[in-house]
Amino acid sequence: MELFPLGVEHYILGGLLVGFGVAWIYFWTGIVAGASGFFGATLSLFTTRGDLKKYANSRSWRIAFGLGIVSGAFLFSILTGSFFVTKVQLWRLFFGGLLVGFGVRISRGCTSGHGICGLSSLSFPSLVAVLTFMSVAILTAFLISNLGVLP
Amino acid sequence: MRSLAIYSGGLFFGAGLALSAMAKPEVVLSFLQLKDLGLLLVMGGAVLIAMIAYKALPRIMRRPALGGKFNHYSRSLDKRVVLGAAIFGIGWGVSGLCPGAALASVGVGNYPVLLGIAGMFAGAYAASFLSD
Structure with a gap:
């Protein structure tokens, strides 16, 4: 059984790039950035129901990070001509x-x-x-x- | 300035997810069916760089380049962490989508994933009814 039938380079390079994005944010701002808060933070623009209030201080970076992820993947697809559905x-x-x-x-x-x-x-x-x-x-x-x- | 730094970090993060094919639910699902273990390499590479940054940067710089302080990751272990992770795991296994990869998937033009994103917003909203 082959462990990596599609090769390993793109996985390793992609993973290092993901890690670099996290390190980059830490270097400039000291923020430990995860993606999942994007949804709650965006919702907190419209409602403060329940614990959505807690995003008041982190909302702007969480949304900026999420939009950056979309844009980064978009730029990569433009540069490499590889879109996917x-x-x-x-x-x-x-x-x-x-x-x-x-x-x-x-x-x-x-x-x-x-x-x-x-x-x-x-x-x-x-x-x-x-x-x-x-x-x-x-x-x-x-x-x-x-x-x-x-x- | 801070928003720009975070947005540009997101650019690297999203480009990395696109390059590593994690923006394709099919590739994630083939990992979850143990047909291609590439996801472990992606996670390993990312953890390696992040670990170096979290350890080294606070030692060589007094504060982050744009001011403020270096935060440190901390979570306490309670049943919410485990229960939430199990629910997330079911969703991940059903869809092949996790939050970061779903956002990157929008960027690679995978328009059906917008339905997954809509689901994530609805799920995140539902969770706010259970705030502690």
Whole structure:
């Protein structure tokens, strides 16, 4: 069995670039930046229901970071001429997204918050979070493909 | 100035996600089905650089280049962290989308992912009913 059928270079270089983005923000501002707060921060522009109030101080950087991520991927696609449209079914994107948006706010972190920021800070709670979402996601993805849902 | 620094950091972050193909749900789902372990290399590379930055920068600079102070990541372990991570994991396994990769996916022109983003906003809103 091949571990990396598509090669390894683009994964490694892409990962280093993602890490560089995090380091760049830390160098200039001292902020430990994760992506999941973008959604709550954007919502807090329109409503202060419940704990959305807590984004008052971090709102502007969270939104700037999210918009930067969209723009960076867009610039990369322009420069390399590689745009992409998924064939994953729409209900999967929507209902999966719903659980992702809910879960990351309850857990206070995602693949970048717990994964990149937390693990690189040797945070034990983040390690627990990463092992939890990785194993649950693997089980879920296997279950769905075994039910014959493709893609 | 600070917003510009953060936006430009997002540019690198998003370009990295596009380069590493994490903006393609298919590639993430093939990792989750253990057909291609590339996601571990992406995460490993990112963690390596971030770890160096978090350790080294506060030692070689008194404060961040634009002022303020160096923050340190801290989370306490409680059942919310684990329960939320499990719910996120189900969603990730269903869709192949996580927040950063979904935003990058918008940038690569993957317009169906807007439905996933809409779901994330709705989910984030629902979570505010459960504030502690």
